[in-house]
Amino acid sequence: MELSATAKVILGMLAMRPRSGYEIKAFADHSTRFFWTASYGQIYPELRRLSDAGLIEGKQTPQGGRKRTMYRLTGEGRRELRRWLDVEPEVFELRDEALLKLFFAGAKPDAARKAIDARRAHHEEMLRRLAEVEPLAEAAPDRFPYMVLRCGVDYSESIIRWCDEALAELDREDAA
Amino acid sequence: MELSATAKVILGMLAMRPRSGYEIKAFADHSTRFFWTASYGQIYPELRRLSDAGLIEGKQTPQGGRKRTMYRLTGEGRRELRRWLDVEPEVFELRDEALLKLFFAGAKPDAARKAIDARRAHHEEMLRRLAEVEPLAEAAPDRFPYMVLRCGVDYSESIIRWCDEALAELDREDAA
DNA sequence: CGGCTCATGTAATTCGTTACATGATTCT
DNA sequence: AGAATCATGTAACGAATTACATGAGCCG
Numbered sequence: 001m002e003l004s005a006t007a008k009v010i011l012g013m014l015a016m017r018p019r020s021g022y023e024i025k026a027f028a029d030h031s032t033r034f035f036w037t038a039s040y041g042q043i044y045p046e047l048r049r050l051s052d053a054g055l056i057e058g059k060q061t062p063q064g065g066r067k068r069t070m071y072r073l074t075g076e077g078r079r080e081l082r083r084w085l086d087v088e089p090e091v092f093e094l095r096d097e098a099l100l101k102l103f104f105a106g107a108k109p110d111a112a113r114k115a116i117d118a119r120r121a122h123h124e125e126m127l128r129r130l131a132e133v134e135p136l137a138e139a140a141p142d143r144f145p146y147m148v149l150r151c152g153v154d155y156s157e158s159i160i161r162w163c164d165e166a167l168a169e170l171d172r173e174d175a176a
Numbered sequence: 177m178e179l180s181a182t183a184k185v186i187l188g189m190l191a192m193r194p195r196s197g198y199e200i201k202a203f204a205d206h207s208t209r210f211f212w213t214a215s216y217g218q219i220y221p222e223l224r225r226l227s228d229a230g231l232i233e234g235k236q237t238p239q240g241g242r243k244r245t246m247y248r249l250t251g252e253g254r255r256e257l258r259r260w261l262d263v264e265p266e267v268f269e270l271r272d273e274a275l276l277k278l279f280f281a282g283a284k285p286d287a288a289r290k291a292i293d294a295r296r297a298h299h300e301e302m303l304r305r306l307a308e309v310e311p312l313a314e315a316a317p318d319r320f321p322y323m324v325l326r327c328g329v330d331y332s333e334s335i336i337r338w339c340d341e342a343l344a345e346l347d348r349e350d351a352a
Numbered sequence: 353c354g355g356c357t358c359a360t361g362t363a364a365t366t367c368g369t370t371a372c373a374t375g376a377t378t379c380t
Numbered sequence: 381a382g383a384a385t386c387a388t389g390t391a392a393c394g395a396a397t398t399a400c401a402t403g404a405g406c407c408g
Contacts, residue, residue: 005367008273012280022387032279035272039369044389066376068387078283085280085287089273089294096211097184097265099324103208104188104261106318107254111261118265142282147345148275151338158334162327169323181395198359215397220361242404244359 003084005091006042007050011073011081014056016142018072021047030133031145034126034152047071055080098122113170120163123156130156179260181267182218183226187249187257190232192318194248197223206309207321210302210328223247231256274298289346296339299332306332 003011009032013024021043028038047069050056055077058069073081098119105112130152137146179187185208189200197219204214223245226232231253234245249257274295281288306328313322 005271008276012276012283015280015283020387021389022385026386032276035270035275037269037271037368040389041370041391042368063386064377066386081280082284082287085277085284086290089277089291091271091273092295092298093213093269093271094211095181095213095267095269097267099211099327100184100188100208101261101265102327103321103324104191104257105320107188107191108258108261109320111258112320114262115265119268122268143349144281144285144288145279147342148279151275151278151342154334154338158330162330166323166327173319196359197361198357202358213396216361217363217398218396239358240405242358 001053001080003080004042004046005036006038006046007055008084009036009038010043010046010050010071011055011077011084014071014073015078015081018070020068020070022068030129031137031149034130035148050077113167116163116166116170120160120167123159123163126156127153127160177229177256179256180218180222181212182214182222183231184260185212185214186219186222186226186247187231187253187260190247190249191254191257194246196244196246198244206305207313207325210306211324226253289343292339292342292346296336296343299335299339302332303329303336 009028010024013019013027019027021040025038025040025043028036032038047056047058051058051071054074056071057074058071061068061070096119098115101115102112105115130149134149137149140146185204186200189195189203195203197216201214201216201219204212208214223232223234227234227247230250232247233250234247237244237246272295274291277291278288281291306325310325310329313325316322
């Protein structure tokens with residue numbers, strides 16, 4: 001069985017604990033979203049498909065008059081998740097508009113600085129968000145999410161360093 | 177005018193020099209593809225659209241009996257490119273399946289090492305490809321593509337370092 | 353002659369976001 | 381009362397890949 005991108009997040013998150021679609025989205029927004037996004041438009045239809053395929057099952061758990069469906073992994077769902085985890089990862093994609101603009105900055109050299117500044121600012125913002133969730137991730141018994149978080153910190157910090165060096169280089173070139 | 181992702185690469189590349197659709201694709205595969213991809217299925221229809229919009233123009237330049245259309249920027253196309261370059265970049269996307277697997281590795285801890293290994297191998301491969309094109313980029317009069325290339329080298333090297341540290345950490349935990 | 357590169361395109365399908373629609377509950 | 385949050389879903393659109401189709405020229 002071929003898992004869609006969204007199916008992978010859903011199975012992984014339900015392996016940690018049962019969740020509603022809303023909770024899956026909320027958790028993704030604070031964790032995987034730095035390297036793997038998911039939107040409602042994908043999550044809800046996918047929950048339906050995974051349920052039909054028998055990998056997860058939903059249970060009505062209304063809170064007061066507010067209806068809610070909590071999903072949990074089935075045995076087959078857990079097996080499927082493990083099978084996927086065991087396969088060599090293949091998706092490594094980056095899309096960075098600042099680098100694209102810098103690449104083409106020959107057509108408008110004064111745009112180079114702006115592109116680098118924006119890239120720097122983006123990763124500063126990322127560091128801020130990561131710092132927010134760090135205490136929670138550190139306290140959790142599962143060490144893997146915390147490892148990934150530190151990878152994100154490392155990643156953004158190294159990009160910020162590169163941005164600073166690049167800006168300094170532009171300064172030197174302008175001076176010359 | 178709102179430029180599509182592919183329109184941005186096309187305009188940028190044609191600003192450097194006139195090219196055929198085939199050449200745009202070939203050049204993208206050796207340069208921008210690390211942070212911005214483009215496929216035939218997008219390039220050819222987009223060349224048509226940009227041509228209809230008056231931002232580029234094509235000219236038949238057959239090589240022997242092999243037909244070919246070379247495109248170049250129009251004045252309006254160059255203006256549009258500059259306008260885009262001048263706007264704050266907004267797209268910063270990463271999709272990394274190895275990090276996703278590591279994040280969920282609690283469900284199958286022995287998969288963690290494999291995910292990190294694959295991530296490391298991917299970036300080793302990237303370094304190899306970057307090293308291949310480096311001499312060309314360094315020799316070019318336009319400094320910006322070379323800056324971006326060195327950014328890619330920096331990026332992959334920093335990821336490889338993180339992978340090594342992460343693997344060492346897993347070793348320590350296993351020993352304990 | 354066979355395989356590779358040059359060259360252009362389309363069709364089918366999938367992927368994914370965004371916006372919209374709805375409505376209850378909880379907090380201030 | 382009004383805003384924010386919890387909660388579920390669909391529709392329209394756009395983005396992008398993949399596979400397919402076609403054919404000429406070039407190198408060994």
